[in-house]
Amino acid sequence: MILWMPAQWVAVGICLYAGVHFVQSNGGTRRIERMYFAFGVLCLWVSVYLALTALMQAQTAVDSAALVERLRTAAGCMIYPIAFWFLALYTHMARWRPWAWLTALVFFFLGMLGLLRPYGLLLDNMHTMPALVLPWGERVQQFQGSISPLAWIYFAATYLLFLWAFWRCLDLWRGRESARARALAIYLLVQIAAVVYAQIGTVMRARGPDLEALPFLVLVLLVSRVLSREWLQRGEDLAASVQALALESDVREQAQDALRHVAYHDGVTGLCNRNGLLEQLADLQAETRGTAIAGTLLLLGLDGFRPINDALGHGAGDALLREIAQRIGVLHHGARCIARLDGAEFALLLTVSGVTPEQHAASALQRARELRQALEQPLRFDAHELVVAANVGAVQVTGAGEARTLLRQASIALGRARDADRGDVLLFSAEMQSRAERRLRLEHDLRGALAQRQMDLVFQPQVDASGYLVGAEALMRWQHPALGAINPTEFIPLAEESGLIHALGMAALEGSCTVLRDWPAAAPRLRIAVNVSPWQMLRPDFVESVAAIQLEFRVQPGALMLEITESVFIRDAAAAAATVRRLHQLGVGVAIDDFGTGYASLASLRDLPVEEVKIDQAFVREMRVDVPDRFIGAMIDLAHALQMYVVAEGVESEAQRCMLRELRCDAFQGYAIGMPMDATRLHDFARELPPQVASGT
16 A cells, blocks of 8 residues: 555645645735745745655665755755745734845755755765555655764754744734634644654664655645635625725715715705806806807896895795795796805806897897896795895806806896896996906006005185185096096995095095195185095094094194085984084084985984085086076075085086076086186186185185
């Protein structure tokens, strides 16, 4: 019966299979994957060593046996550095590379000596022994010889390596990796027992089967089992991780969808928001690139919405917005996009509905007017009936340009519709763009206009019924270096919106006080009126600023007059009244400008120390000169009844002046009296008066 030799070749096959399997299964450079590769290489070298051991026991001649022995000892020397490499990775050793190189160097040197010596590393000579008969009758050829001195170096190196492996095994136990530690400990015990048995047999020249190589099979089997389980566990963990990642990906996609919905939709109405509208605009432009007209963008602005929020709360405001959104959706269910923008602004993106751009524009504007009329129908909220007005700005959408530009143009058209104050629908034009660009430039340049002395102060004289010079109105003029003269009706509102009106007003006050300080004593006494914006007058420090200027320029009481409009009493009647009283205490007069066009109550005028009213030039322009104007006469009588001085603005003809004198108007101002002029020309104007006029006031 032959069992021993086939068993050894079976062991060779097992190790060879394990080596190929673990080498091929490695596919990366991470530490754990390098460990599998190192184990595969170790298994391959073990299979080579076992094969050479089996061949050694099949030899009959000393020469062939000596050749196989040299190869076998050299292969054994190569196993140990590979085993060190694998065990260092297997036991998670840190900074193992220098020791691995040292181990490789020692065993490589021993392996080379084994190849060069006639009988290998362990024997000095070799002779044939009688065949060993195993218990089951199989005969195994054996060879013996005297021990080489180099063998003790080999034995010492292997024992040191085994001791190191035991130390690493204990480290695994401490690291709670019992499966790895148990497999390594069993192998080391079997391997050391086999090595000791073989080395004792070599020294004592005892006869018996060579068992030194077979413990390597124990290593392969035990560690293969451990690593295979770990590999399977890694696969299960990886599958679980993949599943967890898939779930996380689903959750993330749902979160992204929710975030996208929040980012592109309005939370109150559920319509698209500004981002969603811009996306739809860009998509429509991309689909219709190269076409003359792709659609129309309508921008709706609701007026009167804020008082509803203030009076009924934001819940009512939100309900109103949802109702408006529903009305828009019903009326324009075929719109490409319906969006709610900031506050009370809605937008509709309508596709082409006409053959020509003109027909499409007319159709879109008609639909916008129908929508505006529908939105102005009363809305019910609890017991309240709410009505909002709507303005609409429109712009034609083409296949070129940017979506944000189109939205900005629609906003410009909406602003023009609101400025018109007629609740209309306006289509954006190039002229609107030019005005918007001019407005932006003026707002920017206005900040440096005062510092660069682009602002000039001129004065329009005022004379009384006898022709006496009684005062002048200070007017600010802006001479832009590139755009020329800028009308005050254009830059004054810009100054109010940009917050520069206070600096502008203070400059006018200082310039007027400079003229009053330098006014010749021999000339008729002069009173200068300076226009004050409501924004400026309602500042907490306004009165203190006027007092400081009055003191700095030593202005006499009654010489400075501040003109305010009736609208200041609309903004904050109590604060305006308190300011007027404090100015009166300073000796600064207050005049109501544009009298008759505002909303000041007679009670307010009666109770305030207002000294003067100025009849707006619109009334003077439309006044009849052939018969007395009863309306203007009534205003003058009313002012006189309140003991106020009356000045008529916009007097452009002698006939108007005569009629106003007949109506007992106190003073006149306008082109018929004198054009706006600088301070020097105002001095000359005073000197040019007739002697009897210049002699008194």
